Each structure stands twice: as C-alpha cells, then as structure tokens.
Amino acid sequence: MPEIFGHLPDGRAVERVTLQNGVLRLNLLTLGAIVQDMRLHGVDHPLVLGADSLAPYLGSMQYFGAMVGRYANRIAQGVFALDGQKYHLSRNALGRHCLHGGQQGSAARLWSIADLQADRAVFKLTLPDGEMGFPGTLNVLLCIALRASALEFDIRATCDRDTVCNFSHHGFFILDDSGSLAHHRLQIDANSYLPVDDDQIPTGEIAPVAGSRLDFRAPRNLDGAALDHNFCLSNTRTAMRPVARLDSALSGLGLQMETTEPGLQVYTANHLPKPDARGLGGRHYGRHAGIALEAQVWPDAPNQPSFPSPVLRPGDTYHQKTRYVFSRP
Template sequence: MPPETPTSVELVTEGLLLEVVTAGAAIRRLVVTDDTGETNVVLGHADPMTYAVDGGYLGATIGRFGNRIAGARFTLDGTTHVLAANENGNALHGGLEGFDRREWTVLDRGPQHVRLALHSADGDQGFPGALDATVTYSVQPGAVRIDYTATADRDTVVNLTNHTYFNLDGEGSGPVDAHELRLSADAFTPTDAQLLPTGELRDVTGTAFDLRRATRLGEVLAADDEQLVFGQGLDHNFVVSGVGARHVASLRGASGRTLELHSDQPGVQVYTGAHFDGTVTGTSGTAYGPRAGIALETQGFPDAPNQPAFPSTVLRAGEVHSSTTTWRLGRER
C-alpha cells in the first residue's frame, strides 16, 4: 500500500507559527515574526509526502531509541535482544523503520497545541515490549514546548528525541558556520570511527568541545581534532550539567536571532549536518548543502543499553517515561 498523505497541523501564537506533519510527528516549519519580517528557522522538506516515504529524520520524532546502539543488540536482565541494523551493523534512531517513518495519530489539537500518539508492537525492530508513545507540541509567544511520554507492557529501553535542524538566519540561507553556540556541558562522550561512544566521559577543558562560552561554529569545525574527523564536524553527545529542567544550549545566528534550549534530559547530541549534499530540497525551494542546519537533540546517551556507566534508558513495565524540552526564541539587536 502506498503511504498515507500526512496531515499538516499549524500552531499559531503571537510571533510564531509551528507546522507539524503527522508522518514522523515531524516539525516542518517554525516561522518567527520579528522586526525583520517572517523567517522560517528550521529545515523542512518542500514536499510533505517526503516525510511519509523517507524524511531523512528532518524535524522528526525519533524512537524507539534515538542515536546509536552498537552491534544492533543489547542485553536487558540477562536476555539479549537483536535489533534491526541500519548503519554499519548498528541500530541508528530506532532501526530500519523507526518512529520517524510512521504515521502518528492526532489525539488532541487546538490553536496552540497538538498531541500525537504511536503504538509500537512487541518486537518492533527487535525491541521488547509493546510501547505506547505520545508527543505534544505547544506554542506560546516566543516559545515552543515538546512533551514526550511512553509506557510499555514489558521492560524495555526508550530514548525519544526531536531531530529538528536550526538555521536562525533562515532556512535555505547557507551554512551555519557563523552561528555561535554555547553549551552547559563540562564533558562529552567521545566516539570511535563509527561514531559509537567509547564509554569515556571526557572533560571538555582544553579541547575543541569546550563550548561553555559562546563559540563560532566555523571556529570549532576548523579545529584539529580526531573526533571532528570521525563526525565530519560535530556529531557528538554532550553531558549536560545538572539535573532536572535546566539550560542546555544557546544558539545565536549572524542575524541576531537566538535560541535558548532547556531540557530535563542528561545529554544533547550536537550535529552540524555534514551529510547534506544538495539532494534535499527545502521548503523555500533551496537545495541543502553541508552544514545547512544544526541539530540539538536532547536525549539519553547513545548506546546507553550497552554502557552501564551511562544514565539508564530502561523503562520498566507499567512505569511512565516522560520528558520535556523547550525552545525559547528571540532576537538581539
């Protein structure tokens, strides 16, 4: 059967318009209105049907497990679970048919919120337990909030995130090299050449990964560091300082537009979009080249099911996984 045509839902508040499509529960547009006019600050596909066929994670809700699981397998309570491998023998973003490739159901919607749901059967992509997930997008002046929940009937693992790429100078305006990024992170999780974490929590002090002060992305990417070679730029999980809802990241474009990101998750994957090669056409009709946007994915740590020293991503049967991420948008003159 051909895929369903996704439904588009627009949420509107003063100064913001957020467009969500039901395929992948994905964010397609985030239009900011300020003294310069209207600017879409996220990357999205020109054709909404692309999300139903192969959205390439653009703006999507990622699950059942965001990021990578080494060897596409993990052991939970003595039982090994073999997953659907989709990247170099590893499982990335939930496997071959992750949540980004599913049609989500709209449970509830209003002018400023939409709540979507997805049922994932026991054994889906190799994961144990039937899992029910929801994601709620809501807007208010200057802010977008994303709330996730998940429950399962068997012990399992879960790591839900959002894969929006930001370009605060405007979607289709070119590389984000001139953006400045600040992170509340004293450490990051280095990887091997396959971008799998080694298990180390490395202090950022004295490295290109010290983003505790606002740093131009072009400067970071020009640094001589093997980790940047592995990721063709930044494609790394940072250890967010503190616990609970707190500051994760601040991003500033050359335009002066700003993003403040807060979350209760232990990590944030920072990815500077090296893979864009002109084959994806954006909502403005522009082909996306390398570094057309930066993803800031609040998350549990990659490969956590195989790394006992990392924060647990186990969801026990009958318990509720919940997390919240907020984006606050503004403009400095």
C-alpha cells in the same frame, strides 16, 4: 484542521496541521511528528530546515524535524541485553548498528492526532512488542506546544514489558537566511563529552571538554565546525534547566534550549548536500546548513552500565520535556 500533505508509497495519507500563537507559526506532519516549517512573526526566513513536499522526507531528509525513537541515536552492533536476555535490533546504520529505533522507528511511522488546538497538538503512537527487535509494547503520547516565543515538546511513554526508551526531537535549526552556520555561535553547559569510534559509537570513555575542540562552555563560532557528539549534561534526568544557547550575528536572533535530559547530541548536518535535499522555498541545503540540538539519554547506554540508564519498566512512565526559546535582538 488537518490537510493532506502527501501520500506514502502504500497510499496512506500524511497530514499537516498548523499551530500559531501570534509569535510563532508551526507546521507539523503526522509522519514522524515532523516539524515541517517554523516561522517567527516579523522574520521572513524559516527557523528550521524542512521540505515543501513529502518526497525528501522519504529519502535523505527522513529525520529532519522528526521525533526519533524508540531509542534515539545509536545502539552498537544492533544488540543489547536486559535482565539477562539479549535482543537483536534492526541494523539500519552502516549495516551494523541500530540508529533512531531502526528502519521503522518512530520517524517513519504515522502518528495519530489525539487533540488539536490553536497552539498545541497531541500525537499518539503505539510501537508493538518485538518491532525492530525491541521488547515490550510502547504507548507514546507527545504534546507539541507553542508557549509565547517557545517551542515545547512533552513526551510520555509507558510499556508492558521491561524495555529501553529514549526519544529526541531531530530538528535542524538555523537563525538566519545565509544557508550555513557560519555566522552562528554556540554555548553548551557541559564539562564532558563522549568520544566515539569511526562508526560514531561511544568508546565508553567520558572525556573532559577542557582543552578540546568540543569545549563550548563559553560561546564559540560554528564556522566550519563539524560536530556529531553527545555532550554530557548530567548523570540522570533532572528538572527542566537551560543547557545550550545558539545565536546568529547576522540576524540577531537567539535560541535557548532547556531540557530534562542528561545528554545533548549536537549535529551540524555534516552529511549534506544531498541531491534530493531540496528545502523550504526551493533552498539548496549544503554542508552545515543547520544544527540539530537533540536532547536524549546518552547513545549506546543499553550497553554501557556507567551511562545514564534508559530502562523503562511496567508501571513507570518515561517523561521528557524539551523547550526551544527564541529571542529577537
């Protein structure tokens, strides 16, 4: 049954629900469909970065574990054109760009619980036409489920006007209790990535990873690696397939990521530490305390015709599936 986790400044209650299947245990919040805590049976430490109270999620941890959208990542200058019409969006990144759907994107919204079972929860959200500048009413249905040793996200959305749609789970994972990624190795099935400017906006170039510091086609240690890049997995949405693997030499735990999406944003929490980022069990989250593996359409795709299309039209259904599969030594 849902329990009260805290209250927003306007008095609305944020609820928490718990899913478990004997292998994994998961706490979810109605705010942003946040994964607040996640545990593997027999392992003492959490597998994600989270907070024990609501306050950090209203501050510097606003995206930790959240489902971000209606357009995950960045749209340059907070503007894009669709069918000859220009749309001006919420500019919540550096005062210049739209990030994760704007100031009141899906991470800042209260989702309603449509169905709740022992090992899965279904959340609903309606994003109105014109909110944050985006066209079209967007109706979103999100199923978060535990499947054996896997955490699975199945998200669908429909619209009543031509719009753009791109959701992503923004969880930070860590597979040991060291407080950093120093003992982790990462492998990504991507031959190219998107170079960005100083504002993290793609330049439009699609560059090969070969010969660069972003070549993770073979497993590489993450000690000191500062990443915030989109890896190009494909040119369009595909069938579910493995795209990345994370392992900790310290704990022996592993994580395989599978998705339908054409892009993978990898972010190593370069912005930490923050004074209010007090973590689970009182943990202090420092630089590179966790890694976000965000399945998505490529950033700024509404302004880049050569990128995979994020356009959603009436009568069509946006459908993304992403799965994180955990393994033991």
